[in-house]
Amino acid sequence: MSERLAVNGGPKAITLDQIEALRWPILTxxxxxxxxxxxxxxxxxxxxxxxxxxxxxxxxxxxxxxxxxxxxxxxxxxxxxxxxxxxxxxxxxxxxxxxxxxxxxxxxxxxxxxxxxxxxxxxxxxxxxxxxxxxxxxxxxxxxxxxxxxxxxxxxxxxxxxxxxxxxxxxxxxxxxxxxxxxxxxxxxxxxxxxxxxxxxxxxxxxxxxxxxxxxxxxxxxxxxxxxxxxxxxxxxxxxxxxxxxxxxxxxxxxxxxxxxKTLDEKNQIRKDNIEKLLRVLEELPGFHIYWTPPHINRVYYENDIVYRGEETGVSIERLINMMEAEGAIIRCDRYPLLHQQPFFVERGSNPEDLPVTREINEHILALPTFPGDDGSLVNQYIDAFMKVTRFF
Known part of the structure; x- marks a missing residue:
């Protein structure tokens, strides 16, 4: 794998066609x-x-x-x-x-x-x-x-x-x-x-x-x-x-x-297997904080949102996204429009400066694909891309 980042002119780590692997819903x-x-x-x-x-x-x-x-x-x-x-x-x-x-x-x-x-x-x-x-x-x-x-x-x-x-x-x-x-x-x-x-x-x-x-x-x-x-x-x-x-x-x-x-559980498991394969790698890389549910909770993955803290690496979330997109990744900073800050609720007395924990964590949410139709090949390329990019942190 080339050590030259794609953002600097190197080859992309993610080269597979992502349309089918990420297509949703899967209709038959x-x-x-x-x-x-x-x-x-x-x-x-x-x-x-x-x-x-x-x-x-x-x-x-x-x-x-x-x-x-x-x-x-x-x-x-x-x-x-x-x-x-x-x-x-x-x-x-x-x-x-x-x-x-x-x-x-x-x-x-x-x-x-x-x-x-x-x-x-x-x-x-x-x-x-x-x-x-x-x-x-x-x-x-x-x-x-x-x-x-x-x-x-x-x-x-x-x-x-x-x-x-x-x-x-x-x-x-x-x-x-x-x-x-x-x-x-x-x-x-x-x-x-x-x-x-x-x-x-x-x-x-x-x-x-x-x-x-x-x-x-x-x-x-x-x-x-x-x-x-x-x-x-x-x-x-x-x-x-x-x-x-x-x-x-x-x-x-x-x-x-x-x-x-009829296939809900099967499709949930495909997402889980693919996503957690990636997350197990990310938790070993700097800046990524992965939440693993306790034994009494069996989660599913509607989205694949994780916490990334750029202050721990010196690489901002925006810069990370730029580097990963150059490698071919579909990735975004998933900042929800927090409801207590929306005009409808502010006009009814909500204080947009409330909820400091919510406001802070909302700045650090990174959204990745859920890989609902992937056989594991695309996930492997995402792993390669993250490992490649984080070597330059």
Whole structure:
């Protein structure tokens, strides 16, 4: 391997075609047949496909109830709605997350209270959650970010002591486990997304998960008016109007998701094997900080985000990215637009200077490929590239 960096005119370390190795979602003829089956039956709007997906996904998770939604955001809105969240209430969630974690609560009139993240796992910081609780706190939304399950036992213990509902945002964590239980089934309600980039991709779609029949029935009443007629009278009286929305999932997307569910665990394992092969090398190189989950947590990899500290090497994250891109790598500094700094929340009283731990760690997140279709060859070239570049640190 040449010791001359590509950024200085040397040959690239990464020469393989990356399109197929990084292609996602991986769609097959079975996906095509499932969509054509729905189309040929002229069931592109009303179909049993979403109900079949509900049954299969609930079985996969070990949950009592699953309700297909148009997307993960609508699933979270429904979760908050059935818990009665509204004006005067507070909902706690991390600032380091996708906007859809927080916006449904704000839309319902609640105040979103942002808490710190753990700088290692990047998940909700349990102690800061505890410190942010007030008499107005009605719910907490732990986000299993990038596929890493939160410390649910600790979160649940605090929540139960304070009468707080727990909504798991598992949109990044299809198949991840905490103490042998699939995430999304541990709190009061769990929500998932099936957007095309997710580990369980349906193109679009979402799912609300719960073990409480009352929550399930109320969520149907909110956004699935055609199904409300089959519910007890308390809810069936809304069958002609719903409670305001139409949240049902498209049968075409449900059909794709059903096929993708069959290979979810297999594809998760491919990502895990490839990513961790790379991470085991990176943890031995200067500046890289790799988080390995404890034995009671079985993570998945929605994204491959790691911490890199340029102050330890004298090579900034921007310079590292420049050097790696020259070698052929697909790599970026993955700075989330922190929610507590966004105008929507600042205009409602959020202090953009709060959450120093979150703000600091957000400057050091490096995003690498997840290698979902790689046989190991591309990962090996990424390893070569990192080893080559770091020799010049």
């Amino acid at each position: 003829e079975e996906d095509e047949r499932s969509v054509l089956h729905v189309m040929r039956r002229n069931e592109t709007s009303l179909s049993d496909e979403p109900k079949l997906l509900e049954r299969e996904f609930a079985s996969y998770l070990g949950a009592e109830y699953a309700l297909a939604e148009v997307n993960g955001t609508s699933a979270l809105y429904a979760a908050l709605f059935v818990l009665g969240i509204g004006p005067g209430d507070e909902v706690i969630c991390p600032s380091y997350t996708y906007w859809a974690t927080a916006m449904p609560a704000a839309t319902l009139g609640a105040e979103v209270v942002f808490c710190e993240i753990n700088p290692d796992s990047l998940d909700l910081d349990v102690e800061d959650f505890r410190n942010k609780i007030t008499p107005r706190t009605k719910a907490v939304i732990p986000v299993h970010l990038w596929g890493v399950p939160c410390e649910m036992d600790e979160i649940l213990a605090i929540a139960r002591k304070n009468g707080i509902a727990v909504i798991e945002d598992a949109c990044h964590a299809h198949g991840a486990e905490y103490n042998g239980r699939k995430v999304g089934t541990i709190g009061d309600i769990g929500i998932f997304s099936f957007q095309a980039s997710k580990n369980l991709p349906g193109g679009e779609g979402g799912m609300l998960i719960t073990n409480k029949e009352e929550y399930y029935n109320m969520a149907i009443s909110l956004g699935h008016y055609r199904r409300a007629a089959d519910l007890p009278e308390k809810y069936s009286r809304y069958q002609h109007t719903s409670l305001g929305f139409k949240h049902r999932m498209s049968p075409l997307h449900a059909a794709i998701t059903r096929v993708q569910l």
